[in-house]
Amino acid sequence: MLALWHVWIILAIVLFILEMLVPAFVLASFGIGCLASSMAALFHLGIEMQIAAFIAGSLAALFGARPFFTRWCYKASPGVKTNVDALVGKTGRVSEDINEPLNSGRVLGEETTGRRCRWMEALSRRIRKSR
Numbered sequence: 001m002l003a004l005w006h007v008w009i010i011l012a013i014v015l016f017i018l019e020m021l022v023p024a025f026v027l028a029s030f031g032i033g034c035l036a037s038s039m040a041a042l043f044h045l046g047i048e049m050q051i052a053a054f055i056a057g058s059l060a061a062l063f064g065a066r067p068f069f070t071r072w073c074y075k076a077s078p079g080v081k082t083n084v085d086a087l088v089g090k091t092g093r094v095s096e097d098i099n100e101p102l103n104s105g106r107v108l109g110e111e112t113t114g115r116r117c118r119w120m121e122a123l124s125r126r127i128r129k130s131r
Contacts, residue, residue, distance in 0.1 A: 004041040006038075008035070008037045008050070009034070009038045012034035015028065015031035016028060019031065025065070025069050032065070033055065033057035033058030033059075034054060037053045
């Protein structure tokens with residue numbers, strides 16, 4: 001039969017595995033709370049103390065460790081442009097009239113549809129210059 005601290009450890013392991021699918025360090029924070037609760041259960045403290053340890057451990061990890069890990073994991077590389085900024089200056093092919101409310105175009109081999117945006121305007125200026 002599993003002791004209660006085993007259940008907390010198993011739940012922590014499951015949350016750490018799920019954190020790999022949802023990388024925001026939220027589930028890992030709850031996993032750390034489960035580890036704190038398992039320590040309380042290991043010392044035969046009541047369920048109220050285990051829940052208090054879970055809340056305290058989760059909050060400490062969420063507000064203490066999460067900002068550190070998000071800064072460490074999501075360091076921006078200087079000079080690397082992403083998303084729309086990476087498309088400026090690229091060559092593309094317009095598949096419909098750009099002046100319509102909903103525009104579509106093909107940029108870097110991918111069909112894109114949406115409202116007028118920066119890459120569509122940049123593509124429009126580039127095509128007008130090349131005509």
